[in-house]
Amino acid sequence: MESVPYLIAVIAVMTAATFLTRVLPFVILYKVADHPLLQYLGRFLPPVLMVLLLLYSFKQEAILSRAFLPELAGLLIVLVLHLSLRNALISILGGTGCYMLILQLALFV
Amino acid sequence: MSSSLNQTVFKATLPVMFGYIPLGMAFGVLFSDLGYHWLFACAMGVFIFAGAAQFLAVGLLANQAGLLEIFITTFLLNSRHIFYGISLMSGMQARGWRRLYLIFGLTDETFSLLTSTQPPAGVDKTAYQLRVTLFDQSYWVLGCTLGGWLGSQISFSTAGIEFVLPALFMVLAIEQYRHLRKPAPFLMALIIGLFVLLFISRDQMLLISILLSVAVLLLYRGGAKWNPYRI
Numbered sequence: 001m002e003s004v005p006y007l008i009a010v011i012a013v014m015t016a017a018t019f020l021t022r023v024l025p026f027v028i029l030y031k032v033a034d035h036p037l038l039q040y041l042g043r044f045l046p047p048v049l050m051v052l053l054l055l056y057s058f059k060q061e062a063i064l065s066r067a068f069l070p071e072l073a074g075l076l077i078v079l080v081l082h083l084s085l086r087n088a089l090i091s092i093l094g095g096t097g098c099y100m101l102i103l104q105l106a107l108f109v
Numbered sequence: 110m111s112s113s114l115n116q117t118v119f120k121a122t123l124p125v126m127f128g129y130i131p132l133g134m135a136f137g138v139l140f141s142d143l144g145y146h147w148l149f150a151c152a153m154g155v156f157i158f159a160g161a162a163q164f165l166a167v168g169l170l171a172n173q174a175g176l177l178e179i180f181i182t183t184f185l186l187n188s189r190h191i192f193y194g195i196s197l198m199s200g201m202q203a204r205g206w207r208r209l210y211l212i213f214g215l216t217d218e219t220f221s222l223l224t225s226t227q228p229p230a231g232v233d234k235t236a237y238q239l240r241v242t243l244f245d246q247s248y249w250v251l252g253c254t255l256g257g258w259l260g261s262q263i264s265f266s267t268a269g270i271e272f273v274l275p276a277l278f279m280v281l282a283i284e285q286y287r288h289l290r291k292p293a294p295f296l297m298a299l300i301i302g303l304f305v306l307l308f309i310s311r312d313q314m315l316l317i318s319i320l321l322s323v324a325v326l327l328l329y330r331g332g333a334k335w336n337p338y339r340i
Contacts, residue, residue: 004145006170006173007145007149007170009176010166010169010170010176010179011149011152011153011156011157011166012156013176013179013180013183014153014157014159014162014163014166014179014180014183015156015157016180017162017179017180017181017183017184017187018157018158018159018162018183018187019212019213020184021184021187021188021190021191022187022190022212022213022215023212023213024191025190025191025198026198026212037330040326040330041323041326042188042191043289044289044294044326045185045188045322045323045326046188046285047282047285047286047289047294047295047298048294048295048297048298048319048322048326049185049186049298049319050278050281050282050285050298051282051295051298051299051302052298052301052302052315052318052319052322053165053186053278053315054275054278054279054282055299055302055303055306055314055318056168056302056314056315057165057168057274057275057278058275063303063306064303064307071272071275074272074275074276075275075276075279078276078279078280079279079283082279082280082283083283088128088280088284089127089128089131089132091276091279091280092132092135092273092276092277092280093131093135093273095272095276095279096135096269096270096272096273096276099269099272099276100267100268100269100270100272101269102269103268103269104266104268104269
């Protein structure tokens, strides 16, 4: 897994893509920013993307099987924490801590 | 530069520090599981400087994702910046490398600080903005580096630490829902994502699902023009 040239290429590509999103409004997009199509995608694409990235971030063979119970429990904890406290850091680190406990104590085995 | 400017900026950026250092450390620890040298965790904080994208990078690296897929995914993940950045343009007087660095460092948190705080009296606006951005990035790089280094040293089990990634996207999804208040796009993404995962391709799930979702959104919008019950 340790391919350094691949890692460097990935860092370069992500640096370019991230900078592009930050520089675009300053170079061209301010002219078309209020185009209805861009507004529409800007409104509905982010939620779609978050759900897809959420799915993508799991070990994909485990989804929809019994082995997925710890993940579901972790997500539920994140949901409850975030709905009650609305502090992103607490939700993320709290949920991850609980998930690590569930996993390492083998609570669902 | 005066030390009072540093003090003012430090105070203004304190909340960002409390967010960036632990989150950067979580990234570093997670990244160190891939087996790369911790210096690369530091390098990612220096060059990419984007929280969600760096967490995603760990997943993409583990799956040996293709560079095109990585480019498109990163671009779309960060594309929310496009819709924020516009409002800062009039308030940015910097030119040359200073302007480039301010744009490069325009994270969600830096953006919110730059739009909600003012430089102290008598201080050049550009100097203040640069200092805020630099402090914020320093916290992030410090967190990434510490985490990457710790992750290669610590002996306690980090099994399950990879859950920071789904936890982060869960939080972002909840925030999106609070903002949008419509369940339909979330359900559509869930259905498309699961369908692609189960029946089409595991390896290319992200790219195919994104393209399918954009197609459905555009078709829906096209159809809605003739539909009186549009959203």
